Amino acid sequence: MMSLRIEILNEGGFRSDGRRQYELREITFDSTTQASSDGSARVTHGLTEVLVSVFGPREARVRSQTLHDRATIHVEASIAPLSTGDRRRRGRGDKRILELAAMIKATFEPVVQTSLYPRSQIDIFVQVLQQDGGVLQAAINATTIALINAGVPLTDYVCAVTGGAHAAAPMLDLTALEESDLPHMTVASMPRSGRLTLVSMETRLHIDRFEEILRLAGEAGAVIHKEMRAVVKERTKGLLEGMSIGLRVSKAAEEDAMVENE
Incomplete structure (x- = not known):
């Protein structure tokens, strides 16, 4: 019986979802998702969707882990059972979840x-x-985005993208189908400084492909950085407008009170 296999890259140079090798999926940012947190963000890359909530800086919960000269960063991750086709429920001790939290x-x-x-x-x-x-x-x-929304100071933006090695040419922003078939890695870069803060290799890559993917990931990071800056700028503009309206309302209330007292 012949097995069916979806072609990663067809003769025209298009992927299964219609993109070219270096083309990113549609990216959306929503920074108004969790009012109870100090900062939050919901991000989609194509059909992949992640929600991040940030709390703090606040008093450390475990005194033995408190550092006298700096804050500690605590990361917890969870994966919704319905997020994939296998619908497997993963607990906090799941290896994949622990690795995701550790890398973040x-x-x-x-x-x-x-x-x-x-x-x-x-x-x-x-x-x-x-x-x-x-x-x-x-x-x-x-x-x-969630850390920026929480007012936590960063030395730079962090922009991440996956890259894979195809026989014809490297590819960026891989889908699950492509990740299962291609050697790939995730690169997190800081566009303004040009430095890398994470390179996570899922499989072995030839050194020539490694350097090429690294370069392409840096260029893709600059594109994602532009999108992030636009989102942060828009949210900051909204906050400033809200503060301005609040000040005007407060001033009007004070003037009304002064008139009533005359």
């Missing part, structure tokens, strides 16, 4: 200015709502 923590520890908040803790909660490849990149990009 390692990515942001050099970027968050923890020295400004000694003896405190910053909690990051990551929820994978849907997954179709690029879960780590979506989680990192969502965490960047």
Whole structure:
């Protein structure tokens, strides 16, 4: 019996979802999702969707883990059972979930200015709502926006993208189908400084392909950075307008009170 296999890249140079090799999926950012948190963001990369909530800096919950000279970063991750076709329920001790949380923590520890908040803790909660490849990149990009929304100072934006090695040419922003078939890695870069804060290799890559994917991921990071800046700028504009309206209302109320007292 002949097995059916979906072609990763057809003769015309198009992928199964109609993109070219270096083309990114549609990215959306929503930073008004969790009113109870200090900052949050919901990010989609194609069909992959991740929600991140940030709490803090606040008093550390475990005194033995408190650092006198900087804040500690605590990351918890969860994956919705219905986010994939297997519908497997993953507990907090699941290896994949622990690895996801550990990589996010390692990515942001050099970027968050923890020295400004000694003896405190910053909690990051990551929820994978849907997954179709690029879960780590979506989680990192969502965490960047959530931390900025929480007012946590960063040395730079962190922008992540996956890259894979195809026989014809490297590919960016892989779907789940492509990740299962191609050697790939996730690269998190800081566009303004040009530095890398994470390179996570899922499989072995030839050194020539590694360098090429690294370069392409840096260029893709600059594109994602532009999208992030636009979202942050729009949200900041909205906050300033809200503050301006609040000040005008407060001033009008004070003037009315003064008139009544005359």
